[in-house]
Amino acid sequence: MNAHVRHMTLAVSTAVAVAATGLALVAPTATAAATAGASLPFSSVEAESATTDGAKIGPDHTQGTLASEASGRQAVQLNAGQSVEFTLPKAANAVNLSYSVPDGQSGTLAVYVNGQKTATTLPVTSKYSYVDTPWIVGAKTHHLFDNTRALLGADLPAGAKVKFEASVPTTVDVADFEQVAAAATAPAGAVSVVDKGADPSGAGDSTQAFRDAISAAKGGTVWIPPGDYKLTSALSGVENVELRGAGGWYSVVHSSSFINQGNSAGKVGLHDFAVVGEVTERNDSSPDNFVNGSLGPDSSVSGMWIQHLKVGLWLTGNNDNLVVENNRILDTTADGLNLNGGAHNVQVRDNFLRNQGDDSLAMWSLNSADEGSSFSNNTISQPNLANGIAIYGGTDITVQGNLVQDTNALGSGIAISNQKFADPFFPLAGTITVTGNTLVRTGAINPNWGHPMGALRVDAYDSAIDANVNINDTTFTDSPYSAFEFVSGGGTGKAVQNVTIDGATIDGAGTVAVQAETPGSAKISNVKASGLGAAGVYNCPFPTGSGTFTLNDGGGNSGLDTVWDDCGSWPQAK
Template sequence: MHRHTLRSPAIATTVALAAGMLVALGAPTAHAAAGATLPFTSVEAESATTTGAKIGPDYTQGTLASEASGRQAVRLDAGQRVEFTVPRAANAVNVAYSVPDGQSGTLNVYVNGTRLAKTIAVTSKYSYVDTPWIPGAKTHHFYDNARLLLGQNVQAGDKVAVEATGTQVTVDVADFEQADGPAAQPAGSVSVVSHGADPTGEGDSTQAFRNAIAAAQGGVVWIPPGEYRLTSSLNGVQNVTLQGAGHWHSVVRTSRFIDQSSSSGNVHIKNFAVIGEVTERVDSNPDNFVNGSLGPGSSVSGMWLQHLKVGLWLMGNNDNLVVENNRFLDMTADGLNLNGNARGVTVRNNFLRNQGDDALAMWSLYSPDTNSSFENNTITQPNLANGIAIYGGTDISVKNNLISDTNALGSGIAISNQKFLDPFHPLAGTIAVDGNTLVRTGAMNPNWNHPMGALRVDSYDSAIEANVRITDTTITDSPYSAFEFVSGSGRGYAAKNITVDGATVHNTGTVVVQAETQGAATFRNVTATQVGAAGIYNCPYPSGSGTFTLTDGGGNSGWSSTWSDCSTWPQPDQGNPDPDPTRNLAKGRPVTATGHQDVYTPGKAVDGDANSYWESANHAFPQSLTVDLGSTQAVRRLVLKLPPSSAWGARTQTFSVQGSTDGSSYSTVVGSQGHRFDPATGNTVTVSLPDGTNLRYLRLHVTANTGWPAGQFSEVEAYLS
C-alpha cells in the first residue's frame, strides 16, 4: 500500500493562543505495564564490551545509527568483536546486524572465550530497500536478524561474544533466550511428512502440505522438526490447525504461505517459523505470510515470521481473529495490516522489529474495522512509517503498547483519516489510546520539512469526528514533539473531540504540543520535564483556516510556554553524533547519484571500503554523486579515491565540486577541472575547498573520464581540516 503521499503544509504566520479552563477533572487511573511479555532479553551492543567503534546517537534519515535500537550500535571491522554479558539463562541468541550493501560474511561466536564450531551468517541480501514511489523515502531497512541455537546452556553473567569475519558488521542488539526443545506430535494429528514433505528442505513440499490439510479437516496438521520448502502458496485453508514443534525447530521456507480471498474460518496456525526470501518491496505481489483471509474465529500464535513483504495482510472476513505471541522480523512493508472488514480482532503480545512500513496498522478500506484492538505489543525500529497506525475505523483500541525508534516518515502512534483509496471509512465512535509508552518516536518528515510527533492525530482527508481518548501515555526522548495535531494533506481539516488525560513527557526535543490544524483538545494531568524549545507550537495551516483550542483541564505542568514565531520551526539540540573533529563526515552518510552501473551503487562510495566503488551510467555524461552530511558543515578538504589495485590504470576525471545547505539550491565551490588518479600514488586525489565553504549536501559533478566512460569513485571523504 502506498504510504505518505504528503503535501508540504507551509508554516502559517499567525499564532492561535490557547484558551484556558482551570478545572481539575481527576487523576489518571493505573494501567498494566506497556509492551509484550517476551521469552528473551535484549542487550544493546553499545552497552557491551567491544574492540569495535560505537556509532551514534543520530536521528538523520538514511544513517545506520538512526535505524538502530537506541539510535546507537557498534561497528566491527574484520577481527573485531563485541562481548555481551548474558542477562539470563539461555541456549539461543538472535543478533540484529547490518553489513555494507552487496556484502556478506560471518560472525564467529564465543562462549566464555571458547569459539563455537557454529557461526552466524550475515548478509546484505535482505537490506537496503528502495521505494521511490513513496515521496520522501530514501534507501532504508539497513538491519537484519540472524539467530543461532548455541548447543549449550549459558547462565546469567556468562560472556557471549560475536566477531566479524569477511566483512564489516554493525551489531545493534542481541536477544538471549532459553528455547524449549521440540514439542511432541499431538495425538491424532496428520503429519506433513506422512504425505511426502521433505524435512531436509531439498524437495518441494507444497503438495504434501496441501494433501495433509485436506486429510486433516477439523483436526491438526503436524509439521515435525525440520525445514520444508514450499514453491507456491496454500489456499482453501479452513477448519484446520497447522502446528509445528516450535519455531526454533519447525521451519517453512516460502515467501507466500497462505493466499486466499475468503475462508469459512476456524484456522489456527501456531508454533513454527515461516521465513521468506523477499529482498525488495513490490506492492502488487502477495509476498506475505497470510494474504487475504483466515476466516472468522481463527488464530495465529507462537510464530516466527521473517523476510516477507507483510506478515499478515488481512482482507475479507477475519472476525474475532486473535494474533498473539508472535515475532515479526525484517518485513519490507507492514508487519500486520487489518485491511477493512475486521470485527472483534485482537492483536496482542507480539514483538515486531525492523518493519519497512507501519508495524501494526488498521486500514478501513471498503468497510470499517470495528471493535478491534492492538494490545501489549512491543514494536521497535519501523524504518519508514509508524509503529502503530489507525487509518479510519469504528471503536478501536490501542492499549499498553511499547514502541521505540521510529524513523523517517512515522510517529510512534498515528490516529488518522488518511484514506489512500476509496471507499474509505473515517474514524468513528471512540478511539481509545490508553497506557502506551513511546520511546524515541517521531521523526523529521522530508515531505513537510518539519517533524512528526511521537503521537499524531491527523485529519488528513477529512475532519476527525470520532471521540479520540488518549490516556495514561508515557513519552520519553522524543526527538521532536510529544503530541501532534495536523491535517497532513495541508487542507486544514479539523482535529477535534480529543482529550489527552494523564501523560508523562520527558526530554522532548522541541515542544509538547504541535498544533498545525484547526480543532480542539482538552489536556489534563499532563506533566512535562526537560522540554526542548517551548510547551506549545500552535500554528494552524492554511493561515486563516481556523484555530486550534487547547483547553486546560487541570493538573498540567511544565509546558505552559508558547513558541512565538510561526514563520520558523523550533529545532532540537540532538548533539553531535560523532564529536571527533578529524572524522570523515561523508562515511556512511546518505548518498544519491544520477545513475549507477550494475552493482556499483552510490553507497559504495561512502562505505569505508576503498575496494568497492560507485560507477555511474556509462556513456551518459554529465553524471553526479551527492552526499548528505546530515547538517551544515565547514568542509575544508575532500579526499577522493579509486580502488588501489594496480589493475586500475591511471586516469583523469573532470569534475566540479558543488554544495548546498538545503538540498535544492546548489552553488559551485570548486570549478570544473581535471584530476589525475594514479595507482602509483594510491589512486587518491585531494581537493581543497575555499575558506568560508559551508555545506550540508556535497555534490561531485563529473563531465569526463579518460579511463572509462563514466564517473567513478570508490571513496568520497570530507573533512573539517
C-alpha cells in the first residue's frame, strides 16, 4: 500500500480561530500502561551503549540518514578492522544483528567471545538495502539497515563479552542475543518433506516435494526437518494441514513467494520455521510475500521467522478467526502484515517486527470492511517509510498494548485513518479502541506537508471520522514532534469527531502535546504532559475558514494550558 501523501501547504492564515482549551492544571488520575509490546525470546543491546573504537552517530531525525533509521536514532560506524563489543545481559547462544554497509559492498563480521576469535562469522551485505520507491511522493532512498544472524556455537553466560570486527565499513545498530532451544523433533504421524524428496542442503529444488507432502498430509502435519530448502515457485491449495518445523533457527525455507492462493477451506497451521526470501526491491504488482491471499478460516501462524520479502502476510479473502502470534518479521520492503479487507476476528499478537518499508502492521478495509479484529502486544521497531500501526477504515477494531518505536518519514507510531487509497473503501465505523500502547520516538516530518506527523494520528483524510474513537492509557516517550495529531490529511478539512482520550503520559515532545489541524472535537482527560518544546496545544485547522477544533476538558490534565498562537508559522522542534 502506498505511503501517505497530503496536498496541503504549511502556511495557515492567522485569522483561523483558535479554540480555547479550558484545560486545568490538575495531576492525572489515570496513567498509561506500564508495559507494552511482545514477550520476546531475546535481549536487545544498542551498539551505542557497547564498547567500541568506532564512531557513534546520531541522534538524528533527518529523512534518509543512517541515524534516523537506526534503533534509538543512534548507531556505531566501524571502518574495516574496527569493532564493537557487547556484554550479554542474559545467557545466550545466538545473535541477530541489525547493521548497514555502503551501497554495493559486502563483507563479514568476525565474532570474538571473551577476547578469543571464533569460527563464527556474520555475513553483511547491501543487497537488501537502499530501496527506491519513486512512485511514492516524498520517498527518498530508504531501508538502509538489514539483519544478519548466527548461532554462536556455545552457551554463553550473562556477562560474557561478544565482539564483532568489521571487514568492510559497517554501521552496527543493535544486537539481539538469544538462548535458542535445541531443534524440535517430528510430531508423531507427520509427513516429512525429506521423505517426499526435499533436499535439506538447499541445492536442489524442493517445491514438488513440499506439494506432495502437503497433499499426503491433509488433515495432519507436514514436517520440515532441520535444513535449508529451496522453493522456486509458490505453494497453493494449502488447506486443512499444518506445516511445522524444528524452529526458525533450524528449518529454513528459501522462497520469495511461499503461499499464493486466493481462497482456502482453512484450518492451515504454519509453525516454527523460517521463510527467507531474495526480495531486493519493492514491486507492488508482484506477490513477493510469505503469504499472499487467504489461509482460510480458523488458521494460525506462530513461531515463524520471516525475512527479505516484500510483505510478510498480505491477507485478502476469507481469513476469519486467524491468529498470528509470536513471529518475527524482518526487513520487508513494504508492509509487515496487512489485513486487506474482509478480516473478521483476526488476532495479531505478540509479534516482533523490524525494518519495514511501509506500515509494519496495517488493516485496510478495501472491498469489504475489516471487522472485530485486533493488533495486540506487538513490538514494532524502525518502519522506515510509513506507520508502525495503521488502521485504514474498518468496524470495531482494537489496537492494544503495543510498543512502537523509531518511525521515519511519512508515518506516525499509530494512525487511525480514513485514507482510502482506492475504492470501494469502508471508513471507520463502530468503536475503534486504542488502549495501553507505548510510543517511543515516533512521528516524523512529512516531506509533502513541510511539517510533522504526530506520534498518534487520527486522520479524516478522505472522509470525516464518524466512528467512536477511544484512546486510553497511552505512553509517549521522546516524541520528536507532537504526541496527538488530529488532521484531514487530504487537505480538505474533513472533521475529526467522536474522539475520547482518557489517560496519557507525554514524557517529552519536540513541539506540542496536541496538534489539531482540522475541524472537529475531542474530549481529553487525565493527560499529563511534560518536556514540551513549544506549547501544550497547536490548534490551526486547515484550510483557512474550515472551522475550529475544540478540546473538551474532561479534567485531570496537566501541561496542556498553553496554546501556540501564531497560525502563520510552525513551532520548531526542540
